[in-house]
Amino acid sequence: MSRPLNFLHLTTFYPPYSFGGDAVQLYRLAHALAEEGHHVDVVHCVDSYHLLHPAEPPVKFAEHPNVVRHELRSGYRGLSPLLTQQTGQPWLKRKAIGEALRMRSYDVIHFHNISLLGPGVLAARPARGQAVKMYTTHEHWLVCPTHVLWKFNRAPCEKPDCLRCTIQAKRPPQIWRYTGLLPRMAKHVDQFVAPSRFTAQMHAERGFPQPVAYLPNFMDRVDQDWRDPAPRPQEAPYFLFVGRLELIKGLQTLIALWDRVPYDLLLAGAGTYEPELRSMAARNPRIRFLGQLPQRELGALYHHALACIVPSVTYETFGMTSVEAFARKTPVVVRNLGALPEVVRDSGGGFVYGSDEELLHALECFAGSPKLRAELGEKGYQGFLQWWCREAHLRTYFDYLNRNAEKKFGAIPWQ
Numbered sequence: 001m002s003r004p005l006n007f008l009h010l011t012t013f014y015p016p017y018s019f020g021g022d023a024v025q026l027y028r029l030a031h032a033l034a035e036e037g038h039h040v041d042v043v044h045c046v047d048s049y050h051l052l053h054p055a056e057p058p059v060k061f062a063e064h065p066n067v068v069r070h071e072l073r074s075g076y077r078g079l080s081p082l083l084t085q086q087t088g089q090p091w092l093k094r095k096a097i098g099e100a101l102r103m104r105s106y107d108v109i110h111f112h113n114i115s116l117l118g119p120g121v122l123a124a125r126p127a128r129g130q131a132v133k134m135y136t137t138h139e140h141w142l143v144c145p146t147h148v149l150w151k152f153n154r155a156p157c158e159k160p161d162c163l164r165c166t167i168q169a170k171r172p173p174q175i176w177r178y179t180g181l182l183p184r185m186a187k188h189v190d191q192f193v194a195p196s197r198f199t200a201q202m203h204a205e206r207g208f209p210q211p212v213a214y215l216p217n218f219m220d221r222v223d224q225d226w227r228d229p230a231p232r233p234q235e236a237p238y239f240l241f242v243g244r245l246e247l248i249k250g251l252q253t254l255i256a257l258w259d260r261v262p263y264d265l266l267l268a269g270a271g272t273y274e275p276e277l278r279s280m281a282a283r284n285p286r287i288r289f290l291g292q293l294p295q296r297e298l299g300a301l302y303h304h305a306l307a308c309i310v311p312s313v314t315y316e317t318f319g320m321t322s323v324e325a326f327a328r329k330t331p332v333v334v335r336n337l338g339a340l341p342e343v344v345r346d347s348g349g350g351f352v353y354g355s356d357e358e359l360l361h362a363l364e365c366f367a368g369s370p371k372l373r374a375e376l377g378e379k380g381y382q383g384f385l386q387w388w389c390r391e392a393h394l395r396t397y398f399d400y401l402n403r404n405a406e407k408k409f410g411a412i413p414w415q
Contacts, residue, residue, distance in 0.1 A: 002414050006104050007033055007040045008131075010097070010121060011112035012081075014044035014069065016057035020244060021320045022113045022138030025195075025217050027061060029397075032220065032390050034066030043100045045072040045093065048081040048116040059294055070100050081116040088176030089120035097124060105129035107414055108401060111189070115141050119176070122185040130413070132404045136215070137194045139317060142182065143206035145174055150248050150314045156337065157315075160206065183209045190404040195318035196339035202315065215400065217318050218393035219384070222299060225328045226381075230300035238264035239363060240305035240330075242298060242321050243312075245271030250311035250335065255280045257356055258287055261363060268293050268301060295324075302328040306373060307350065307366045309359075310334040319343050322350070323388045326380030331373055333362045346387065349380020 009030060013023040030040045049057075063069075072093045074080040080092035090097055097117075105128040112135075114121055125131065139147040144157065145166045151157035152168050166173050176182070186192075186209060193215035194200040200212040239261075243249045251267065255277060258265055263286065267277075270292040281287040293301075302308060308325035310316075315338035322332045322343045332350035334340040341352045351362040366373050386392060405412045 005033075005038045005107040005414055007038055007108045007110060008100065008106045008126070009040065009042045009110045009112060010044075010114060010117060010124070011042070012045050012048050012116040013113060014042050015061040016059060017044060017046050017049035017071070018057075019049075019052070021217075021318075025136075025138065025320065026112050028218065028220060028390075029393075030067045031064050032218075032394060034064040036394070038066065039104070040064075040067045041070060041100060041103060041106075042067065043070045043072065043097060045081060045116055047072060047074050047077055051078040051081050059292060070096070072096050082172075084116050084118040086172060086175055087120075088118040088174065088179075088181045090117050093117065097121065101125070102127040106131045109133045111135040113138050113141065115139075115147065119182045119185040122188045125188075130409060132191070132401050132408060133189045134191045134193065134400065134404075135189045137192065137199055137203060137212060137317065140199070140202060140206075140315065142186075143203055143208050145177060146171065148248055148314050149202070153247070156313070186210045190408055191400050193400065196342050198315070198339040198342060199317040213400065215396055216387055216393070217320055217323065218388050218390055219320070219323050219327050220390050222327050225299035226303055229303040229328075232304045233266070233301055234264070236264050237306055237367065238266050238304075239366075240266050240268070240301055240308045240325075241311070242268045242301075242308065242324065243310075245269050245274040245277055247273050248312060248314040249273075250313040251277055252280060253311050253313065253356075254309060255284070255287060257359065258284055260360060261286075263306065263363070263367060264288065266290055266301060266305070268298060298324065299328060302330050305330050307363070308332045309363075310340055311359075312337065312340060314338065316340050322380075323384060326377075326384040326388070329374075329377040329381045331366065331376035331380055333359060333366075343383070343388070347380050347383025349376050349383055 015023055015027045033040050074092045076092055083091050106126040109131045140149050141147045145162055146169050149157040151165050192210050192212045194212045195217045197214050200214055203212045265287045268290045302325050310321050319340045325332050326349050334344055336352045336354040344350045344352050353359040402412050
């Protein structure tokens, strides 16, 4: 029997001071570990959050007694993440991170989105004991200064042109990327993992020097969402989009097409591209913006939707929206790009489309055949149980930790 472990997670964003799916995935992992009896410390940068969002977070997240958040706040505020962005080192955060490393004897140090902690943080080690060190590539930041392989703000990146692309994205070029800092720091990590086979392959193709293994994301089991779902949000049948309202998420492609679809489209999320999207959709009463919603309110939306649509126009690293839909026995329709087709092809829980006509055909199939919707939704749910639920994730996660402990220490210290 393994003893309870001490985990330290380091990341830029963590709920409620967060924006995207990487922070939510870490939140799920931290709480899953805590509920298994382990102790979890999370170090995250509030200064980075406020650099992009000056106000306090609009959505609250429940805390677990075994999870302790350690907020990085500097008297220099936004200067701290900007200095890290340029140099790759956590200069104004170094003292606080050092204090966190001295809090206890850690068994595992796990890095997530460290874009505004800097690659220099990968050299961190506990003040006492010895730890396995893991890194999850929630984004493509290790091989892309703009994180998302979205070239010149208009198309997926097929061939790197990083300096020009960074400048066009109105971000300051990162000096450290031209110094060899990242390859040197990456040697301090025992195991890199990616949430999709596609993302692992992209890191290899873009020259990342360390091997990247496959560890898919997960969602906690939400059986009650479909056994005893909340009431329908509306009587009329609808399709659903869930995600950040940003250009790369592709929602504009749905809005442009929706005059040809005789069903409602419900949109859950918020983002910087929202004003433009609302303007595009203003003349179509079948398109409804619901704003950013907590997961407990999304359950019924997923469960009662004809299908969930994932139209991203860049290389997603996973496709968490699909798994959230599968957990409620709802099928999905995803663009044939990046990691999105993986979960559909692995499970059989939906359709993959490459053109507007293929998308329209898929929507017609789901709207016209409740039997087909139920069959594909069940396939998605079985895939969820097999690969993307908490139990499946933790089993593989600890396999990686145990293997790396044996390789690094000659034995597994916690067994």
